[in-house]
Amino acid sequence: MEAGSGGCALEKLLKKGAEADIYVTEWFGEEVVTKLRKPKTFMHPKLDAELRRHRTIREASFLSEAKEAGVLTPFIHYVDPSKGEIVMEYVKGTRFKDALLTGPFDRIAPLCVELGRCIAKLHGKNIVHGDLSTSNFIITDQTLTFIDFGLSSSSQRLEDKSVDLHLVKQILKSAHGKIWEKVFQLLLQGYGETAGSKQVDALQAKIKEIERRGRYARVE
Amino acid sequence: MSTNDSNIIGIGIESTAHTLGASIVDSTKILSDVKDVYKAPEGAGIHPREASRHHTEKASEIVKQALNKARVKPKELRFVAYSMGPGLGPCLRVGAVVARTLSSYLKLPLIPVNHAVGHIEIGAMLTGATDPVALLVSGGHTVICAFESGRWRIFGETLDLSIGQLLDQFGREVGFASPCGARIEQHALKSSNLLSLPYSVKGQDVSYSGMLTAAKKMIHSGQRFEDICYSLQETGFAMLVEVAERAIAFTEKKQLLVVGGVAANKRLSEMLKEVSTRHSASLHVVPLLYSGDCGAQIAWTGLQAYKAGVQIPVEKSIVRQSWRLDQVDVPWRNF
Numbered sequence: 433m434e435a436g437s438g439g440c441a442l443e444k445l446l447k448k449g450a451e452a453d454i455y456v457t458e459w460f461g462e463e464v465v466t467k468l469r470k471p472k473t474f475m476h477p478k479l480d481a482e483l484r485r486h487r488t489i490r491e492a493s494f495l496s497e498a499k500e501a502g503v504l505t506p507f508i509h510y511v512d513p514s515k516g517e518i519v520m521e522y523v524k525g526t527r528f529k530d531a532l533l534t535g536p537f538d539r540i541a542p543l544c545v546e547l548g549r550c551i552a553k554l555h556g557k558n559i560v561h562g563d564l565s566t567s568n569f570i571i572t573d574q575t576l577t578f579i580d581f582g583l584s585s586s587s588q589r590l591e592d593k594s595v596d597l598h599l600v601k602q603i604l605k606s607a608h609g610k611i612w613e614k615v616f617q618l619l620l621q622g623y624g625e626t627a628g629s630k631q632v633d634a635l636q637a638k639i640k641e642i643e644r645r646g647r648y649a650r651v652e
Numbered sequence: 653m654s655t656n657d658s659n660i661i662g663i664g665i666e667s668t669a670h671t672l673g674a675s676i677v678d679s680t681k682i683l684s685d686v687k688d689v690y691k692a693p694e695g696a697g698i699h700p701r702e703a704s705r706h707h708t709e710k711a712s713e714i715v716k717q718a719l720n721k722a723r724v725k726p727k728e729l730r731f732v733a734y735s736m737g738p739g740l741g742p743c744l745r746v747g748a749v750v751a752r753t754l755s756s757y758l759k760l761p762l763i764p765v766n767h768a769v770g771h772i773e774i775g776a777m778l779t780g781a782t783d784p785v786a787l788l789v790s791g792g793h794t795v796i797c798a799f800e801s802g803r804w805r806i807f808g809e810t811l812d813l814s815i816g817q818l819l820d821q822f823g824r825e826v827g828f829a830s831p832c833g834a835r836i837e838q839h840a841l842k843s844s845n846l847l848s849l850p851y852s853v854k855g856q857d858v859s860y861s862g863m864l865t866a867a868k869k870m871i872h873s874g875q876r877f878e879d880i881c882y883s884l885q886e887t888g889f890a891m892l893v894e895v896a897e898r899a900i901a902f903t904e905k906k907q908l909l910v911v912g913g914v915a916a917n918k919r920l921s922e923m924l925k926e927v928s929t930r931h932s933a934s935l936h937v938v939p940l941l942y943s944g945d946c947g948a949q950i951a952w953t954g955l956q957a958y959k960a961g962v963q964i965p966v967e968k969s970i971v972r973q974s975w976r977l978d979q980v981d982v983p984w985r986n987f
Contacts, residue, residue: 448931450894450901474923475890476846483851529902563855567902583855595811599855605978606798606805607902647793647814648738648974 451487451582452516459509459519467491469516469582484516487582492518494559494581501557503550504577523577529566532608532615543571544615548622550576551596556627560585560592564600566607594638597623601639661724662731662958663715663754664951667747668739668767669791670698670830672707674714675947676722676729677955683722685941685948686714695827697820704742711750718947726758733954736764736964737972738792744971752966761963763954768793768977769804770949771938775911777952779936783907785899788977789892789920790912790945791816791831795977796856796899799985806978807899808856815914818860818888825868826877836881837917843882847875851887856898858891885919893923900931909936915943960984 444456452469469484471477492511495518499505510519528547531540547569554561561568562583569576585592600619604612624632643649659679666673666687673687690706692698719726734751737744755762771793772786786804788795794810813821816831823832847870850862863884870880900908908928914920921937928935942948960983 448901450897472890472894474893474926476886478846479851479887479890565855565898565902583853595854595857599857602806602808602856603902606800606807609801609803609805642811645811646976647795647810648976 451580456522457519463522464509465506465520465522467518467520485513488513488516488518490584491580491582494561494584495520497557497559498554498578498581501553501559503553504572504575505581506577506579523570523572523579525570525572525577527567528569528571528576529607531571532566532611537611537614541614541618542574543576544618545622545625546574546576548619548624549626550578550622551600551619552623552626552631554578555593555596558586558588560587560596562596562599564596565603566600590634590638591642594635594642597635598639598642660730660955660958661722661728662733662763662951662955663718663729664733664735664765664947664949664954665715665747665751665754666735666767666770666945666947666950667707667743667750668735668737668945669743670703671945672710672714672746673945673947673950674718675951676718676724677948677951679955682948682952683724684718684720685946686717686721687946688714692829694829695824697824697830698740700740700742703740704746707743707746711746714947715750715754726754729754729758729760731761731763731954731958732758733763733765733950733957734969735767735770735950736969737767737975739767739971739973741971741973744973748969748971752969756966761958762966762969763957763962764964764969765950765953765957766975766977766980767945767949768795769980769982770953771911772797772804772909773953773956774942774946774949775909775915775936775938778939778942779909781907781909781934781936783905784909784936785896785903785905785907785933786909786911787892787896787915787924788912789815789910789914791820793912793977794858794860794892796896797977798899798903798905799982802985803980803982804977806976807903808858808895811854811857811859813860813864815860815888815892816912818864818884819914821864822867822884825871831913833914833917836885837919839878839881840885840919843876843878845876845879845882846886847879847883849883849887851891853891853894856895858895860888860891863888885917889917889920889923892920893927896924897927897931900927900933906933907936908933909938911938911943913944916940956984 506521568580675685676683690703794814852859
C-alpha cells in the first residue's frame with residue numbers, strides 16, 4: 433500500500449492509464465480521485481522527472497482555465513508537482529468512449545453536438561486540449577466533463593486548434609470506425625454553434641492540410 | 653484451381669525502397685527469403701533511379717535464388733504477390749514488372765500487397781501475435797495501429813518525419829550511409845549523458861522535425877557525438893513508447909507487436925518491454941532477420957490475401973507510391 437498525500441491510502445486503483453494511475457481515495461471525508469504520474473521506468477530519469485512535473489502543473493492550471501471557458505472539469509483539492517500528484521473531484525459517469533461503443537446512437541447524438549460546443553469553448557479561450565481522446569470525456573447529466581489536461585497548451589494558432597480536432601477525428605476513425613463520420617459531423621455542428629460556421633470551415637481546411645502532410649497521404 | 657487445396661505455394665516480390673527481395677512461402681512457413689540491398693554512398697540517401705537500376709540488374713538472379721533455395725519449381729507456384737506500395741516509384745515499378753511477367757508467363761493470379769500491412773502480417777505470423785497493437789517503425793513509417801472493423805486503423809503516427817528518417821538524416825549529417833540506425837545505436841551505447849532535445853507528443857501523434865534540427869545543430873556546436881546519439885535515441889524512442897502505451901491503455905489490447913527496420917534497435921525493445929509488462933501485455937518483436945524490408949513480408953501477406961480472394965488483373969496492376977495503411981481492406985482478419 434502506498435501512502436499518498438495527506439496520508440490517504442492509495443488502495444483502490446480505478447484505472448491504469450498511460451499517463452498516470454487513477455485511484456479512488458478519501459479527502460477529508462469526501463470520496464475523491466488521486467491521479468498519480470508514476471515514474472516511467474523506460475525513460476531516462478531526467479526526462480521523466482521533467483515531463484511529469486511539467487504535465488502535472490499544466491494539468492492543474494488548465495483544469496481551472498477550462499472552467500473559466502465554461503467547460504466542466506473536476507475540482508482540484510491538492511497538487512504536488514514533485515510527486516506528480518493531483519487530488520481532484522471524483523466525477524462519476526460513463527466515458528464517452530463507452531457510450532459510443534454501446535449505443536444506441538440516437539441517445540448519444542446530442543452529446544456529440546455538445547462535445548463540439550465544449551471544444552469550441554476551450555478553443556475560444558485559446559486552450560488547446562492536446563489529447564482529445566474519447567476516453568477523456570465523462571458523460572454527466574447530458575453534458576460532458578473534460579479530463580486529462582496534461583498535454584494542454586495555450587495557443588491562438590489555427591494550426592494548433594486544427595491538430596486538436598485532427599486528433600479527435602483520428603481516434604474516432606481508429607476506435608469507432610463504423611460511426612466516426614456521423615459523430616464528427618455532429619461535433620462540427622456543435623463547434624459551429626459556438627464558434628461560427630466560418631471558423632469551422634477554416635478549421636476543416638487546415639485539418640485537410642495537416643492530413644496531406646501525413647506519411648503516404650494522397651495529394652488531392 | 654481451387655483455393656482449398658491443402659498446401660499453397662507462392663512467391664512474393666519486394667521492391668519499395670533500397671531492398672529487392674523475393675521469397676517463397678507455403679501455407680505454414682517461409683521456404684526461402686532472398687534479398688539484395690542497394691547501398692547508398694556514404695553521407696547520402698537512396699537515389700531512386702540508382703536504386704531502381706540496382707533492382708533491375710539483380711531481379712532475375714534474386715528470383716532464381718529464391719526458387720532454388722526453396723527447392724520449388726515455377727510450375728508449383730499458385731500466386732505471385734508484389735509490393736504495390738507505398739514507396740519510391742522507380743523502385744516499385746521494377747518489382748511490379750517482375751511480378752507481372754511471372755504472373756503472365758506462368759498464368760498465375762497477381763496479388764497486390766501493401767508494404768506496411770506486409771510488415772505487420774509477417775511480424776504477427778513469426779511472433780504469434782493474434783490481435784495486437786502494432787508499432788511499425790522504419791524509414792518509411794512511424795505508425796501505431798490496431799485492427800478494427802476490417803482494417804488496420806491508425807491510432808497515432810508521425811506528423812512529419814518517420815523515426816527512420818530522423819535517424820538517417822541525422823546520421824548523414826556526419827557522413828554515414830543510410831540506413832544509419834545501427835551505427836547510431838553503437839555510438840549511443842558509449843554514453844549516458846542526456847542532452848535536452850525537443851519532446852513533441854501531440855495526443856497520439858509525434859513530431860520529429862524539431863528534434864532533427866536541434867540534433868543537427870548540436871553536431872556543429874561541438875557536443876560529444878556519443879551524447880547526441882544517446883539523447884536522440886532516448887528522447888525519440890520515449891515519444892514512441894509513450895504513444896504506444898497510450899494505444900495499449902486506450903484499446904485495452906493484450907499484445908504489443910513491433911515491426912519494421914527500427915524494431916532491430918535493442919534500446920527500443922527494452923523500453924517497450926517495460927511498458928508492456930506494466931499493462932500486462934505481451935511484447936512481440938519481429939525477429940531481426942525479417943525486421944527490415946524483405947520478400948517474405950510480401951509473400952506471406954500475399955498468401956493470406958490470395959486465400960481471401962484478393963487479386964488484381966495485370967492491366968490494372970499499377971503501383972501506388974502513396975497508399976496509406978488505413979486504406980487497405982484486410983478481409984483475411986475477421987474479428
